[in-house]
Amino acid sequence: MVAMSKIATGNGHGENSPYFDGWKAYETNPFHPTERPEGVIQMGLAENQLCFNLIKNWLIKHPEASLCTPQGVNKFKETALFQDYHGMPEFRQAVAKFMGKVRGDRVKFDPDRIVMSGGATGAHEMVAFCLADPGEAFLVPTPYYPGFDRDLKWRTGVELVPVNCESYNNFKITRNALEAAYVKAQEANLRVKGLLITNPSNPLGTILDRDTLKSMVRFINDKNIHLIGDEIYAATVFMEPEFVSISEIIEEEDVECNRDLIHIVYSLSKDMGFPGFRVGIVYSYNDSVVSCARKMSSFGLVSSQTQHLIASMLSDGEFVDNFITENKELLFKRHKYFTWSLSQVGIGCLKGNSGLFIWMDLRKLLKEKTFAAEMELWRVIINEVKLNVSPGSSFHCEEPGWFRVCFANMDDHTMKVALLRIRTFVFKNNEAMVPLKLCRPSSLKLSLSRSLSRRMESPGIMSPHSPLPQSPLVRART
Incomplete structure (x- = not known):
């Protein structure tokens, strides 16, 4: 064999x-x-x-959004032909606007920094590839999604170092816990390249408060390491307190931050219930990461048919407001x-x-x-x-x-x-x-x-x- x-x-x-x-x-x-x-x-x-049912009702009212209907078939040819791996402009614009809307329009996202990937799985691997070499490590607060052990590690050779959080304080991420994990990585001769956080948390179903987010930004700035914010559950916050994105924190005057260290992973799999569409997004404030990730996206593009449908749906402001x-x-x-x-x-x-x-x-x-x-x-x-x-x-x-x-x-x-x-x-x-x-x-x-x-x-x-x-x-x- x-x-x-x-x-x-x-x-x-x-x-x-x-x-x-x-x-x-x-x-x-x-x-x-x-x-x-x-x-x-x-x-x-x-x-x-x-x-x-919310999605179904919209689709019934907008058959032109699908290329497989009499109303949408005229768009079939141009959509079926080659699409640049930058993504359709209307798709990136619609996703950027939706990301801002989910965050209460308290922050705006640049469509030119939207990079496509095959779901959040591909997006995480893409970011890991861009930021770390094999054998280097990311800190990850526990408990964390089991798929990270696959998404970030399997094909990249990157290591994950747990940041141990405990139930006595409701699994809060503290500066002491971050420092302890950082030291543990150093003792294991692992070079730490970043911190990966999930906000809202999977599996806890909780959000990170503003003070905790600021503490983490200070931590990664002090260590000069990257911060990856997995925010794929941002629109599932159904009760106060409201969701605070890392993109909001770095806008605040009292937070000193090297924006080249900040990256967001997003998708429509959870917020809109579209895991089968494989719509993953990398949004980075680092120009070099955007450039590299865009080249990598050719290995996991979102289909042009899906881009067309999503762009049509998310460009409908009334629908988006009602859906959220x-x-x-x-x-x-x-x-x-x-x-x-x-x-x-x-x-x-x-x-x-x-x-x-x-x-x-x-x-x-x-x-x-x-x-x-x-x-x-x-x-x-x-x-x-x-x-x-x-x-x-x-x-x-x-x-x-x-x-x-x-x-x-x-x-x-x-x-x-x-x-x-x-x-x-x-x-x-x-x-x-x-x-x-x-x-x-x-x-x-x-x-x-x-x-x-x-x-x-x-x-x-x-x-x-x-x-x-x-x-x-x-x-x-x-």
């Missing part, structure tokens, strides 16, 4: 992670309400299916119902205001405080409860017992089935939980011990006694 390359035959893709194992369990036995009612429900996929508002309200309502339902059976989660998932706290269900116990619990949830949720260890969380659960990638019926399975599981294993008692036939009430009550009502944990969050959108309409 002819030998393959070391990269091709190595484990760099990271498919040996339980994060991907859960997907395989779902793919072999996917839930269907009638054909496979006992199948695995996919709760490991961060996908926004709540906004599809209604999408947030849909996410808020689903998040509120999902977290409240969990609270009724004694399951808390980190207080979040963004994303397509929650950071669920199952520490009380662990037989012991170890990652082995976390994996044992995860296997029960996958194999017996038939829910694909992702264990915290796959996100490099330093504390066992946390799980990411996606809530926006399913219809209402599937969500209710999933919640019923969770309720049944908790009843079955209630000796590991706090005492439960039935208060009404249709609902559950939790009796908390004082110690557990105090723990769950700590500032970052939503509990059965936590007040339900109020969306500013809901308040404005009532």
Whole structure:
């Protein structure tokens, strides 16, 4: 047999992670309400299916946006022919305007700095290629998206150094944690080239506050390293406080910043629910990075047909305004119902205001405080409860017992089935939980011990006694 390359035959893709194992369990036995009612429900996929009716309604009203309709076919030839890898001007202009709109029009983006890529996956690899040589490193606060181990490392040879964040302060990124990771990298003879942050956070469903962002800008300036801001969930912030982009921070007068060190990764996969369109964006304030990334984009262009559709859609200002508002309200309502339902059976989660998932706290269900116990619990949830949720260890969380659960990638019926399975599981294993008692036939009430009550009502944990969050959108309409 002819030998393959070391990269091709190595484990760099990271498919040996339980994060991907859960997907395989779902793919072999996917839930269907009638054909496979006992199948695995996919709760490991961060996908926004709540906004599809908004998109569908627009498409019905604007058939000319598609090249495969009588109204749009006249644009077929010019769109089907060769397109420069800079991207269609109208596409870059529309995306730049949308990025500003998502950030409350508090900052403007230059269309000439928009570089296309095949989804955020390709965009991250592109940035890593531009900024670091094989064997050099990026700092990444934990917990972080498992795909980073593939996207940034597999083909580039770049290393990732975790910045350990902990639950006692709601996984806040501190200057001390950054410094400790930087020193650890140096001790391992790794040259640190940058810091990668995800804001809003995947998997936490939280945003970085202004002071934390300023602290990180000061840190990267002091070290003369790059800052990559993954902001692909920017339009999923459904509740106060509002999202603050790194692009806003560097505009502030009290922040000294070498803009050549600042780069943003964006996509439409999460904010608009278009992962299949593979629309990834690199936005860099560094001219050399823009130039290099644009050359690389020829390996992962967004199809011209997709560019045409996106440009048409995002150029419709009324649609964009309505979409941003209604999408947030849909996410808020689903998040509120999902977290409240969990609270009724004694399951808390980190207080979040963004994303397509929650950071669920199952520490009380662990037989012991170890990652082995976390994996044992995860296997029960996958194999017996038939829910694909992702264990915290796959996100490099330093504390066992946390799980990411996606809530926006399913219809209402599937969500209710999933919640019923969770309720049944908790009843079955209630000796590991706090005492439960039935208060009404249709609902559950939790009796908390004082110690557990105090723990769950700590500032970052939503509990059965936590007040339900109020969306500013809901308040404005009532």
